[in-house]
């Protein structure tokens with residue numbers, strides 16, 4: 001290959017890169033990317049997202065598996081973490097930096113500079129007029145007036161060029177730089193943050209290690225070792241309800257927190273809008289429900305299971321559904337059960353809950369025997385029973401303290417506990433995002449409400465004035481009229 | 496008055512508003528359509544201002560009265576529940592209608608756009624009508640998730656922005672209708688008194704430019720609240736997603752005008768599109784959507 005052949009595409013390639021960079025960092029591209037991001041956000045609000053509503057995603061897979069598989073291939077169940085969404089986000093990020101940084105330097109240099117020269121033909125400008133004023137004093141008078149109205153002025157021979165509203169560009173740049181800060185904060189949070197959930201019964205103790213969580217996810221660069229070592233004991237949980245509507249009015253969670261582990265525990269109250277905070281880690285109260293407490297005995301009276309079982313609320317009156325599994329009996333025993341905090345009944349609906357607080361509880365059980373399928377390898381939900389290898393042996397509604405004899409043993413409804421779902425989040429980027437947001441609003445206000453305009457005064461045969469308002473912003477006419485009047489009055493007064 | 500009485504009083508005031516805004520609607524309709532005396536001849540149009548001026552004044556009086564009564568309804572609703580009056584969709588709607596009327600009265604005082612009373616009064620009527628029939632919920636305390644000072648700040652900013660966005664949309668829609676008439680040979684008689692295309696175009700832009708920072712603030716306040724309530728300041732919940740989309744759409748509108756120089760028809764369509772994303776968020780996501788943001792009480 002000859003050298004020419006090698007170098008020509010080289011220059012072409014660099015040229016191409018340069019061309020590409022200029023395209024990418026043009027405002028037009030940035031705006032198109034921004035709009036693309038808006039459009040790309042839509043599918044995530046129409047289809048269920050795996051991290052928000054996994055059950056609904058599963059139901060797509062059961063009703064139409066082929067369609068669901070294709071949708072999954074395009075990341076439609078995980079839009080906001082998908083490669084195509086991230087690509088738009090990253091390109092926008094680069095584009096913004098490439099667009100705004102040069103402008104910032106340019107603006108900083110322009111701050112000390114004088115306004116541009118007066119154009120030759122003022123009569124082509126907006127609000128052009130000839131003022132009947134004394135040409136001798138016109139320059140001095142108008143420069144005084146313009147200074148008083150905080151214009152920057154440049155006097156060049158017999159003309160003045162004045163400009164006002166530099167703050168517009170300052171605000172504009174502040175706004176766009178803040179957008180970069182927000183994007184930084186978001187990135188920081190998702191790369192170095194952590195988020196997890198834990199369900200605890202009243203009385204349980206939680207130690208902040210990965211194994212204590214029901215689910216936990218880390219940012220790419222966040223190791224497990226960075227969890228802050230605290231322990232939290234749930235001492236009490238009280239939910240109050242409005243007696244007429246049954247709607248919740250307050251949740252109060254009382255905890256003892258030792259931070260770090262081993263120090264003396266302090267009592268901490270956590271409420272829905274009041275998380276517990278330590279550094280950039282916060283503990284939120286997210287959800288709550290009931291765990292019925294049961295004792296299961298085999299035929300000879302030995303206890304095979306005892307304790308609270310977490311049930312999931314199904315409706316506003318907290319009818320709760322769950323599964324009690326006893327693998328240590330043979331055959332294995334399982335119950336599909338619902339916990340009714342305040343029982344009511346009707347012919348049509350059977351037993352149902354009439355109020356979310358526990359006033360008159362029932363535990364409705366259907367008992368099954370056979371193989372629970374726990375060692376089949378596929379993980380099972382703790383809230384439901386896989387009855388494919390089981391047979392039903394009975395159905396019973398228990399009141400508090402009563403016992404049901406299902407043949408192979410007995411189950412006693414001993415009581416209930418409340419459970420709470422805690423969300424534990426560590427987001428080191430959010431302060432940057434917050435400051436970015438605050439500066440963005442400030443910048444936006446400054447740039448939208450500053451009027452940038454120029455005014456020129458030229459003394460020749462007569463006194464000519466004219467102006468130019470950026471983006472045709474109104475108010476220039478009035479300003480020119482005021483200047484003209486000031487000039488005319490001053491001359492009039494002298495005569 | 497007891498809480499229950501206050502709530503009944505508030506409901507009564509809403510019904511009164513339905514009547515007042517109906518009168519306002521007809522008064523504005525009369526004003527706009529009857530201003531021409533000899534509608535038959537095309538070349539010699541005469542206006543009978545004495546007749547229609549009165550209708551117009553009645554219309555404005557009714558809008559002011561409606562605003563006052565609606566304000567009372569909203570305030571008593573809040574008092575009856577001992578909290579700010581925007582805890583469910585019924586309350587968002589009546590407070591939103593109040594903001595819409597307020598935005599109109601502001602625009603009227605500043606730009607003398609009385610004719611806008613026609614689309615505004617019909618929008619208010621529709622909003623209040625749906626609110627009291629479909630969305631109504633008895634007055635009750637807040638669910639725990641809403642117990643936060645951010646409720647007052649975030650939702651109020653959003654409702655005010657919504658009111659002004661709607662007015663801007665009505666102006667843009669009027670622009671499009673007038674533009675169509677003019678391009679087909681001229682406006683009909685009833686539309687003679689609606690301002691020029693140019694001022695319609697400017698008005699909708701100014702309304703948007705005026706509330707865009709407030710809308711930005713509403714979104715950010717929402718993020719701050721989300722951080723303190725749910726643990727994440729942004730979780731792409733449908734409501735958040737659509738608030739973002741609305742924001743992008745209005746940012747596009749502002750850029751299209753300021754930096755690309757769009758005016759007229761294209762700008763009006765873009766304005767209406769942006770406003771529709773707001774409405775979509777309000778109606779669709781509140782009623783059919785899922786997510787953490789479902790406080791509509793439906």
Ligand code: HEM
Pocket residue numbers: 025026027030031034095096097099100172176179447448471746749750753754
């Ligand atoms: C994220 C959403 C954005 C919003 C809400 C937004 C908002 C605005 C607003 C309101 C203005 C008008 C200020 C003026 O009148 O000069 C403006 C101007 C401007 N924006 Fe944006 N912007 C956004 C994104 C971007 C991006 C991504 C870029 C570039 C990479 C950009 C570059 C500019 C430039 C250069 C101007 C000045 C235009 C001029 O002076 O004529 N904007 N922006």
